[in-house]
Amino acid sequence: MNSKDKPDSALVIGAGIAGIKAALELAELGHRVYLCDRKTHIGGTLLQLDRWFPDDHCGMCKVLPIFSRDRSSQYCLRRGLVHHNIEILSATEITGVEGEAGNFAVSTATRSSGIHPDLCIGCGKCSEVCPVEVDEEFNQGLGKRKAAYLANPTALAKTYTIDAQHCTRCRACEEVCPTKAINLDMQTSENTLSVGAIILSTGFDEFDAQAASQYGYKRFPNVITSLELERLLSGSGPTRGSLLRPSDDKEPQSVAFLQCVGSRSLERNYCSSACCMYALKEAIMIKEKYPGTDVCIYFMDLRTAGKGYYRYFEKARDELGIRFVRCRVPRVMQNFKTHDVIFSALGEDGQPIQQQCDLIVLSVGQTPSAQFVQVSEMLGLQRNRWEFCRTRAFSSVESLRDGIFVCGSAAAPKDIADTLTEASAAAGNASLLLAAPGDMQGDDQQSGEQAEDMKAAVFICTCGEEITRALDTKELVSFSGQLAGVIHAGEVSHLCLPETLAQVQTKIRDMGATHVIAAGCSALTGQKLFGNLPLEIVNIREGLAWVHQDNRSAATRKARKLISMALARLRYARPSRTVQSSIVSAKGLVIGGGASGLSAALRIAEHGHQVELVERSGEVGGKLRSIHSTLEGEDSRALLDDLLKRVSENPLITVHTETVVEHISGHAGAFYAKLQGSDSEPYELDAGAVVIATGADEGTTTQYLYGQNERIITQTELEERLAAGQMDPQQLNSLVMIQCVGSMEAERPYCSRVCCAQALKNALQLKERNPDIQIYILYRELMSYGFMEEYYTRAREQGIVFIRYEPDKKPVVEAAEEKLSVSVNDPVLGGAFSLSPDLLVLSTGVVPADNSVLAGMLDIDVTEDGFFKEAEVKFRPVDVIKDGIFVCGLAHSPRNIQEALVQAQAAAERASLILSRGSLVSGQSVSEVNETWCSGCELCVQACPYGARVKDADKGVALVVEALCQGCGACVSACPNKAAKLRQFTDRQILAALDEAL
């Protein structure tokens, strides 16, 4: 097939955060994307959550594009998403797929929502008259809604929808709808999409806690799920953010969280990976709001195996006084008079625990989504035993079918950071199958012309009677008409309707208006309504008519002020101009030649860009060279060989071994680096993007007599000896492993994430080679997250003994002559236990390399723990706040090989996104420097979070790297002399608007 016939578009199924991110990545690369969801709105589970661990705030908007940002909406994703290259197909199901990778024909069926979205003005009258009441999904059934309802109450476009299942066809809504938008004869429309690749981001279904009857969910009113709790704590929830328990609407004095509901059980023997952390977050939210409430988390292992997670746990325990109790076999009963709930379980020591509390929260796990199961049948994808998508070895985003990729919880339970990393990686994979995008730049080249005299047209929307009820639009029209510079002022009935808009647009053209003011509702925001004419939108509906229904004259006065302010802003608006761009060097620089670096370099090269890869040591391969297999039994040697072969054969990749980065500076699109080899001349290069993959080191220790006795080795030493045949398991009678040596301690308060899996892997391998060997694993929390849980189970089945120890009662190791002795306090048996192993193996964890030098040169941050800091923990997980720099692998945080590889792909994808552009285009609203007034004090340089301001050494004044500027205005605030200015927010405009307001 001719490559010209290949589609340049992709389909993303599932419009939760993973789907949104994947779609945006592809759209930013210039591809067309169909983003489809069976629901009537996008946003997925995250719409129902307010903030996330471990930084306790929302950063969803951080997934929006940085470059060419005017092509996308720039508001909260809960309110919706508009992007030039993304077509959102809501209420759409996939009905069939034909073809193959690079050329799929996908048939879709789109349900009519019963209300025409173009005609609906969001007045809510249909909902008012609707006689049907059902549980409201948005609030997890804690509130009620009608059959005609707003599915996403937070969306900017208040588009109502009809719930076909519950609608009784009474047709009351049809009669009352002012715009005749309702048609209850709901049809399904079918369509066929031609796409080159498909990304599945169908997320997860929450475990149905009713299926585990011991928790009393739905039988006892005060047993709720974690998602229900999120709704109760949310300002947009049924209680407006007050935590009131369902039985009596009282504030609970004691709340207990029960972990692993639906996870780590016989039926679902996997860990849902995110519940420990979200329970911590919810517990913190409760404690911060109600410090007097007793909050206790009942758990088996507290899995804080992510970046910054252990510190978060310590904050919860030590600063907020949240209690943690280890237990198993939990049951819930209730006092039928008070509805208080009684929780009982077995403590770690086997003694029964009982606690009465006001509210119980079930930390429900992730189960495969029903939608995924259905779609995977259609696509012929394989599923694993728990019905999640099966993926390829070392590539968790590739399904077993070519051209179909997955991200997020479709393939395994995940948290948001890992989900978004996968979304970028999946998009990168998909992009390789698509025809080169026809539209790489396409940003509107706006004219720099400005008419000498302002001829403004003012349109005042009445919204039927919605606005006229609260204020006098007629008066507003006559007021506006008299303002200087206004050539037309008029009423329109529904400005948002396509028909009206078309009329208005014609009018504007005919009368030759140069500026437009549209007074109406918030749905007008972010729309390119009138071509490129300077436009001000004045919200006189939600922000005015709705809140001032009782004082007509004051409301009208306020509307007048708002219109004259908008006019003042327009009057002093500077002409929009051709958006600035800076030329990009199309080369990628990858620092570090381990698995992550190699993989990132390959992916960038696959996108067609040259890559320079710098490795400090004499050979590439890094830590992967000391990994001989994975817990899942995959061949990591084969992976290494494959990576080495592909890198050496790729003509676009240049590898510099025994080379360090001596100097690096610059910004996205234009980095300059000087490399220094051990015995060669310095090598200089320009690069458009930098990927940091400098890895980390295995921890060293002096604890437990390490280094003093040859029978005491590290986990990696054990693995190497086993692989090299230097050790005969047959000769071993017993072996002890100690976990968390140096990790989750005061000096290194983080979990090294990889050691538990490594211990399980080595222990199982020893057992396989000598089933009689006695193995004891002394651990603190067993971090077998995700599908690793099964290996933990298998290890116990094979007789490996797990003994937990407390950090203040560490095992004691003694070495006398030939014998080692390890004594440990066993909390289960409640006494000291003495072991005499032949070999003691220490899991010494992961320590960051000295990242400060590179961080210093690049002017970027490292975390408290010494790893490179990402721009946003969850929503920009591989980006560094300074654009153009990406981080992956162990340089980012401890992670296993699969996780590092997916991160490398994500980083490479993000880097390619810059390299693929000829130039970086900024938004219209960027900062500027008045060089006469600038004294070069660099306050703005320090204030700019994006590295978009630098000092021009020759002129001694600040300089704006426009492509990096996000228009936040921090520089403007910092500058004492108004030498820093923001286009579209000039002093002149703001002072004039203030004058009108006062």
Place this chain on the structure above:
Amino acid sequence: MPRNAMLEVKGGDITGTVRGFLEKLLEKKAVDALLVPVEVPSKKNVVQTMVTDIAQLADVSPLAPVMPVNTAKIISSVTKVAASTKKVGVILRSCELRALVEMVKLKQADMNNIVTIGIDCFGTYSVTDYAVFSQEHDTPAGEYLKKAASGTDTLLRPACKICQYPYPLTADMTIGLFGLPIEKEILVHSGTKEGDQVFEALGLDGEADPAKRDEALSALKSERQKLKEEFLAQVQQEAGGLDNMLSVLSACVACHNCRIACPICYCRECLLDSPTFVEWEAEKYLDWASRKGALRLPADSLLFHLVRMNHMGASCVACGLCEDACPNSIAVYKLFCLAGSRVQETFEYTPGRSADDELPLTAFKEEEFKGFEK
């Protein structure tokens, strides 16, 4: 290790002793040039002078109690375009040194090759007072030191009377006077590596006991603290609130001399000198006037001071030169001292304490001002 040495004062000529020390600096090539106060021929004033020839040190007068210009401003103009490639020793009073540290943070001065020689300062007179005083005495500096030591000098500028840091905070070398029998000996102290190099070059080490000076300083500090609190309370009463402030500032002729004298005001061209706030259409002025029935003009005189206060507050070193520069004797220093003290307390920031302290404006702390949130 801080190093100390005593310099013997012969015949009670303290200025001569310091001059001898400075001559040695040039002679031993510890520095290539000196920026020091030199008496003008009329003896009515001293001015900062860049000296490379030892002979030109004959009229050096580092102890004369007058500070026409804050030296930090001079170092800024000397080093801003390009740092010095030769070693320059600079004599600085504490407020000059603190201002210099702030200028460095604001990238308006470069300390490369600058060796700071701080002097203990008993305070200074206004330029006009000094011009009179210097004519009344043969050795004005010596006369002043006698008076200063007795603590009864009525000519001192208000800023000096309550100065909290009369001793240099970060100097490479310090010439110590407080608490010492300065008729007989004065102290030379090194606080940095650069200072140590000078000690080496001059072969300065010897017996020295700075304890007496430390004692005197701590007594002085607590006394000044009290005086400052009383002073601020009084200013609060006189100038606090918009009405009082307007009446204090009513004499302002918008000459902006205070801005020019201020060592912290660093903008090479001030926005407030531009037409931004004053040149509007007449219609605008009439519109503003009609809103309240009256409009004080020039419209920007209060704004000018408020803006300056806002910009300078955190870094104000309380040198008081703004007030000296005012042709109408407006108590500018009083206003700035009050505002500056409050801002600095709020941010726990002492301007000039250390080049490592981040400027409050750019220091981002995730948790701060919890009390302000409520």
